[in-house]
Amino acid sequence: MGIVVQKYGGSSVADATSIKRVAQRIVATKKAGHDVVVVVSAMGDTTDELIDLANQVSPLPPGRELDMLLTAGERISMALxxxxxxxxxxxxxxxxxxxxGVLTDDVHGKAKIIDVTPGRLQSAIADGAIVIVAGFQGVSQTTKDITTLGRGGSDTTAVALASALKADVCEIYTDVDGIFTADPRIVRTATRIPAISYEETLEMAASGAKILHLRCVEYARRNTMPIHVRSSFSDKTGTWVVAAEDVSKYTEEGQAMEHAIISGVAHDRSEAKITVVGVPDKVGYAAAVLRALAEARINIDMIVQNVSAAATALTDISFTLPRDDGQTAMTALARLKDQIGFERLQYDDSVGKVSIVGAGMRSQPGITATFFEALAAAGVNIGMISTSEIRISVVVGENEVDAAVNAAHEAFGLGNEDTEAVVYGGTGR
Amino acid sequence: MGIVVQKYGGSSVADATSIKRVAQRIVATKKAGHDVVVVVSAMGDTTDELIDLANQVSPLPPGRELDMLLTAGERISMALxxxxxxxxxxxxxxxxxxxxGVLTDDVHGKAKIIDVTPGRLQSAIADGAIVIVAGFQGVSQTTKDITTLGRGGSDTTAVALASALKADVCEIYTDVDGIFTADPRIVRTATRIPAISYEETLEMAASGAKILHLRCVEYARRNTMPIHVRSSFSDKTGTWVVAAEDVSKYTEEGQAMEHAIISGVAHDRSEAKITVVGVPDKVGYAAAVLRALAEARINIDMIVQNVSAAATALTDISFTLPRDDGQTAMTALARLKDQIGFERLQYDDSVGKVSIVGAGMRSQPGITATFFEALAAAGVNIGMISTSEIRISVVVGENEVDAAVNAAHEAFGLGNEDTEAVVYGGTGR
Structure with missing residues (x-):
């Protein structure tokens, strides 16, 4: 049999007892005849504790040294x-x-994997050893300095190694049974989905679902590496993330053979909304706003420009962005006030985003109408709207997120055991 | 000016406050015009905590993985x-x-440095950067696995790097002002010694003095690298450990120009004594005892064989060894009982070793007599005796160690400020 890559997160190796439990699962996989490569994160809160230490000695720790520091975390967990x-x-x-052999660029704190040269791993596998690899880290191809991959880095390491080693599957272990049609903490009838396409998973990740990181899914899609998201606390099948054309192969018997129109509902409480009020409605003014944000290295998400009232020739530009970047964005824009001549800035961080995702919506008219009718019936007011080919997102009041998620989940029949809808709603952390 | 290598131990970087204090000292050295290379140990109790974690997951942690684990400790302190x-x-x-570029053999847990290839350090120095290096660790030249150097490893790293970089000096920072004529906790009149030879320092280290490790001093002697042992809490000159012919150069003015006969008094409470009672006094029987201990990988220290009573043709063999190896040695010997036919084994761990060390004793008769008379006057009974060219050691009862150290210190006039006697008594830990 072939190679299985398994990735265990920090909560799966939080203490000695957890590590011993995970070790048993790994050995069982090996004894079943597989070659096993394990990617492991730092134990529990180790990374946070190391960041805390760094902040005690430096107000702004240099990236090279912060990466050196943080990579100690996986070193400990992998050796144990x-x-x-x-x-x-x-x-x-x-x-x-x-x-x-995880070779990256030299951007400390969020390095990108450029190449994987797993010669030492292949030798160890050939020797019959179980291989344990530190997630989240690599080495710069140019400077030879140690780098970290940033958020979701260990998942990306796992998929990258699985691809380089031509593994049969990349198993991502977590503390839930897979990807759900919505966050089970919000929607009681949320169900696990047996299989979902890379594209839908990417839209979910971009919409606030936290179970798999964007970069990891992109990497898997590029290499058509099947990901199996499953619980480290049970032997149950979880959710397979695969190419769109393979989704039906991974769907269990007795499940609907056709994809549901909507795979799942995601939500995100990590964004804020900024409105630039009273911008002159002339060519180039919106671009100046966006340029200022780009120069401040802020990724904006949704953006809406109001139709201007002819009488005033002024318009409003609203956009959403990560709350963490709110202060930086407000400062960058305030500097532009005289140059552009807008009236004022409004900042609102009591917003949330709710998205429905599904490959099926491409061929189905009326999805938007059904979604909005459900929100209206639940008394939820829509602030902003954005769509992609397989996703519709709305911004609502933060305290209306739960109601909106539940309304959408019910409107598209996702709570039904017979659907194969998918997606885990993020917690907004 | 040239390169200064500074080594800071775990207690000097125990927390954020200590690390910031050490950073200021390093920057001051840099600003004084030196290129600075710093070797650092793991913070405070980090290594013990990591070993504790290892014991929680494994009754006998494999050496390769234990080294991988422990090296996380210096990674944290050096980045901070x-x-x-x-x-x-x-x-x-x-x-x-x-x-x-610290290349070692592949003996995990106590690897030896084979070569140092400090190309990356030299580039960093050329760029004007202060270089921080993890002590205690290297990489196997053959397996490419991470290794640790064992006890005193960080000191050895510092001296090895200083030698490879042709540094002017290797400064070893500690929490006392240098090397003393005896442990100041035992002898109130103990004084700091300005300079001492490598050979005397080696004898002191072998006799229980804990301030510098044997391997580090051997490495320095081989490369004639001056070591300056000093306090990280003051700017005072400490003790220079140098070639015998250079000792007088490093002696401060006003000090006696001739070496004192005895440099210092060391003691060791970490040993135990085993006596094999009633061994047949025939050729090969003592060798069989020593062979059994060697095969159990036990380093014995002092050894004495009694003159046998002609009537019985039986003799006793006594030897000292590290207390930690006591159980292993007793088991190994008990297995020989029938083969050799000795009567019984005696184990005594309430012993201590007291040694006087001094290059001057080579040319001076009567040193042993003075030493033993002082012990007798203090009412200390001598159990075993061993000598080298520049050292005399005796085994005494553990509760007589303090009295013996004080008696010797006084007998050789070491408490006098005008001597340049040296040595720090170990704590027996």
Missing amino acids: LAMAIETLGQEARSFTGSQA | LAMAIETLGQEARSFTGSQA
Whole structure:
């Protein structure tokens, strides 16, 4: 049998007991005849504790050294996991990202993987050893300095290694049974989806679902690497994230053979809304606003420009952005006030975004109408709207997010066990 | 000016406050015009905490993985130190042992340095950066696995780097003002010694003095690298450890120009004594005892064989060894009981070793007599005796160690400010 890559997050290796439990699962996979490569995150809160230490010695820790510091976290968890496996009688060898051949660019804190040269891993596999690799980290191809991959980095490491090693599957272990039609903490009838396409998963991730990170899914799509999202607390099948044409292969028997129109409902409480009020409605003024935000390195999400009242020749521009960037954006825009001559800025961080995602909506008219009718019936007011080919998102009041998610989930029949809808709503953290 | 290598131990970087204090000292050295290379240990109790974690997941952690785990400790301290230095406006770059080119053999847990290829450090120095290197660790030249150097490893790293970089001096920072004529906690009149030879320092280290490790001093002697042992809490000159012919150069004016006969008194409470009672006094029987201990990988220290009573043709063999190896040795010997036919084994761990060390004793008769008379006057009973060219050691009862150290210290006039006697008594830990 082939290679299985398994990725365990920080909560799966939070303490010695958890590490021993994970070791047993890994050894069981090995004994079933697979070659096993494990990608592991830092234990529990280790990364936060290290960041706290850094802040104690430096108001703005330099990126090179912060990466050096943080990579100590996976070094600890991977060595402990290898020890726990050896205690069970199987040979195990741990490797840092650098040793595993994870080559990146030199952007500290959010490096991108450029290449993977897993020669040492292949030797270890050939020797019959279980391979443990530190997630989240690599080494710069140019400077040879240690880098970290940023948020979702360990998932990306797992998919990158699985692709380079031509693994059969990349298993991402988490503390839930897979990807759900909505956040089960908000929607009681939310169901696990057996399989979902890369494209839908990407839209979900971009819409606030936290279970898989954008970059990891993009990497998997590029290499057509099947991802199996599943619980480290059970042996149940989770959710397969695969190419659109393969979704039906991974759907369990007895499930509807056709894709549901909507796969799932995602939500996001991490954004804020800024409105630039009273912008002169002339060519180039909106561009000046966007340029100022780009120069401040702020990624804006949704953007709406009001139709101007002819009498005033003034318009309003509203956009959403990560709340963490709110202060930076307000400062950057305030500097433009005299140059552009807008009236004022409004900042609102009591907003939330609710999105429906589904490959099926391409061929189905009336989806938007059904969605908006459901929101109206639930008394939810729509602030902004944005759409893609397989997604519709709306901005609503933060305290209306739960009602909106539930209304959408019910309107598209996602709570039904027979659907194969998918998606895990993010928590907005 | 040239390169200064500074080594800071775990207690000097125990927390954020200590790290910031050390950073200021390093920056001051840099501003004085030196190129600075810093070797740093893991913070405070980090190593013990990591070992504790390892024991939680494995009864006998494999060496390769234990080294991977423990090296996370210096990774954390070195990155934090580099950050603290950058906060003070100087560029700093941290390097792991592997990145610094510390090449070792592949004996995990006590690897030996084979070669140092400090190309990356030299580039960083040329760029004007302060270089921070993880102590205690390297990379195996053959397996490319991460190794640790064992006890005293960070001191050895510092001396090895100083030698490879042709530094002017290797400064070892500690929490006392240098090397003393005896442990100041035991002898109130103990004085700091301005300079001492490598050979005397080696004998002191072998006799229980904990301030410098044997391997580090051997490395310095081989490369004639001056070591300056000094306090990280003051700017005072400490103790210079140099070639015998250079000792007088480093002795402060007003000090006696001739070496004192005895440099210092060391003691050791970490040993135990085993006596094999009633061994047949025939050729090969003592060798069988020693062979059994060697095969159990136990380093014995002092050894004494009684003259046998002709009537019985039986003799006793006594030896000292590290207390930690006591159980292993007793088991190994008990297995030999029938083969050799000795009567019984005696184990005594309430012993201590007291040694006087001094290059001057080579040319002076009567040193042993003076030493033993002082012990007798203090009512201390001598159990075993061993000597080298520049050292005399005796085994006494553990509760007589303090009295013996004080008696020897006084007998050789070491408490006098005008001597340049040296040595720090170990704590027996």
